[in-house]
Amino acid sequence: MDGNFNENDLSRVVEADRANVWHHLIQHQPFFTGADPKIIIEGKGLRVWDQKGIEHIDAVSGGVWTVNVGYGRESMGDAVRDAIVKMNFFGGTVGSIPGALFAEKLLTKMPGLDRVYYANSGSEANEKAFKMVRQIAHKRYGGKKHKILYRDRDYHGTTIACLSAGGQDERNAQYGPYTPGFIRVPHCLEYRKHEQEGAPEQNYGEWAANQIEEIILREGPDTVGALCLEPITAGGGVIEAPEGYWPRVAEICKKYDILLHIDEVVCGVGRTGTWFGYQHYGIQPDMVTMAKGVASGYAAISCLATTEAVFDMFKDDTSDHLNYFRDISTFGGCTAGPAAALENMRIIEDENLLENTTAMGDYMLGKLGELKDKHAVIGDVRGKGLFLGAELVKDRESRDPADEKMVQAVVGDCMKQAVVIGATNRSLPGKNNTLCFSPALIATKDDIDQICAAVDGALTRVFG
Numbered sequence: 001m002d003g004n005f006n007e008n009d010l011s012r013v014v015e016a017d018r019a020n021v022w023h024h025l026i027q028h029q030p031f032f033t034g035a036d037p038k039i040i041i042e043g044k045g046l047r048v049w050d051q052k053g054i055e056h057i058d059a060v061s062g063g064v065w066t067v068n069v070g071y072g073r074e075s076m077g078d079a080v081r082d083a084i085v086k087m088n089f090f091g092g093t094v095g096s097i098p099g100a101l102f103a104e105k106l107l108t109k110m111p112g113l114d115r116v117y118y119a120n121s122g123s124e125a126n127e128k129a130f131k132m133v134r135q136i137a138h139k140r141y142g143g144k145k146h147k148i149l150y151r152d153r154d155y156h157g158t159t160i161a162c163l164s165a166g167g168q169d170e171r172n173a174q175y176g177p178y179t180p181g182f183i184r185v186p187h188c189l190e191y192r193k194h195e196q197e198g199a200p201e202q203n204y205g206e207w208a209a210n211q212i213e214e215i216i217l218r219e220g221p222d223t224v225g226a227l228c229l230e231p232i233t234a235g236g237g238v239i240e241a242p243e244g245y246w247p248r249v250a251e252i253c254k255k256y257d258i259l260l261h262i263d264e265v266v267c268g269v270g271r272t273g274t275w276f277g278y279q280h281y282g283i284q285p286d287m288v289t290m291a292k293g294v295a296s297g298y299a300a301i302s303c304l305a306t307t308e309a310v311f312d313m314f315k316d317d318t319s320d321h322l323n324y325f326r327d328i329s330t331f332g333g334c335t336a337g338p339a340a341a342l343e344n345m346r347i348i349e350d351e352n353l354l355e356n357t358t359a360m361g362d363y364m365l366g367k368l369g370e371l372k373d374k375h376a377v378i379g380d381v382r383g384k385g386l387f388l389g390a391e392l393v394k395d396r397e398s399r400d401p402a403d404e405k406m407v408q409a410v411v412g413d414c415m416k417q418a419v420v421i422g423a424t425n426r427s428l429p430g431k432n433n434t435l436c437f438s439p440a441l442i443a444t445k446d447d448i449d450q451i452c453a454a455v456d457g458a459l460t461r462v463f464g
């Protein structure tokens with residue numbers, strides 16, 4: 001990218017955007033009182049260029065933890081093009097070459113899981129899982145075991161059913177009433193355990209998992225069909241469960257015959273240095289959903305992987321004319337998605353990106369730790385692989401969250417330095433105070449140094 005744009009053409013694009021496009025997640029009024037919408041027009045590696053030709057380093061992989069293999073990959077474009085020219089679409093009752101081959105390859109990375117159901121987005125994959133839980137409840141338990149547990153601060157998508165499973169009250173606000181049968185369990189953020197009644201000094205992870213059991217007992221185990229959790233909470237503040245949590249969660253699910261659904265929409269396909277986030281914790285889920293990094297944003301694809309046991313429940317009784325998963329998404333599993341996903345996986349393998357993610361994640365965690373030593377406003381640094389967060393507080397003693405406007409000012413200052421970082425935003429009332437980092441898995445030490453230097457400068461300017 002050389003920054004040589006035709007200014008006239010681009011100003012026309014800006015005006016077309018301002019006049020016609022309704023963007024995701026933002027208030028548009030500023031575009032009518034002087035500000036221009038940002039248009040990203042090109043990307044290469046970790047860099048993107050905007051309409052003014054300004055080169056940015058992207059520390060959040062397309063804003064939302066997605067472009068795992070980086071921008072501008074010709075082989076990804078070729079894979080999509082070749083697939084759609086040969087066969088662009090046929091409905092999902094039949095198979096396709098990329099669909100079959102990607103499912104086969106994906107399952108080699110997920111021992112214990114045996115089937116792949118294709119969809120378009122993370123929300124949609126989660127909806128499929130919820131529908132399966134409900135159908136299993138109807139078929140096997142007279143409809144009773146239909147409740148789905150979800151965790152405070154987790155997010156599972158944008159549809160009404162996904163918001164019903166959403167642990168972020170500010171994100172949910174004004175979109176109710178919600179779907180019945182979704183029950184909240186407490187978060188497991190040790191840094192904020194002082195806000196949780198009864199949380200112990202020692203063995204917090206086990207205690208947090210035991211809170212789930214208490215809710216199951218309160219609801220009645222025969223009414224609970226599934227527990228849906230992010231392996232590491234993303235938009236809720238980059239929260240890795242403390243030691244002792246996951247083994248206890250697995251034990252509880254087994255004890256009460258509850259399906260464990262892990263939402264890998266963010267962590268899936270390399271983000272934390274393993275193929276999937278849950279693989280750090282030695283657990284065996286029954287259902288895993290994934291989306292963003294599956295094809296790094298080169299094509300729309302999401303997947304729900306299940307065990308053979310779950311799959312069997314939808315094929316074991318052919319005398320029942322309703323005993324199969326009666327679900328379709330027109331575009332789910334279209335050839336472009338799995339073709340891009342196959343190439344994405346090849347790149348991660350051939351370029352050793354899991355190893356790079358672990359090494360660069362450790363490096364960045366160290367760098368953020370140095371920033372914590374320097375800036376009292378950083379209360380906690382956490383995460384795994386290239387999926388990291390820094391929680392900002394008014395005061396380390398009280399851990400009161402930093403003013404959200406100042407947190408956003410840090411993001412804005414970085415943007416002025418042409419470094420794109422993220423922060424929890426309008427998700428958790430009063431607690432949108434965590435800076436988020438998720439550069440592409442190809443990040444180098446130089447990239448990380450540049451990102452952290454920008455954050456350092458921004459923290460100094462905003463907080464002194």
Ligand SMILES: Cc1ncc(COP(=O)(O)O)c(C=O)c1O
Binds near residue numbers: 122157
């Ligand atoms: C953990 C998690 N699950 C699900 C989703 C929803 O995915 P999508 O926006 O593709 O529907 C997201 C989106 O950010 C997410 O972070």
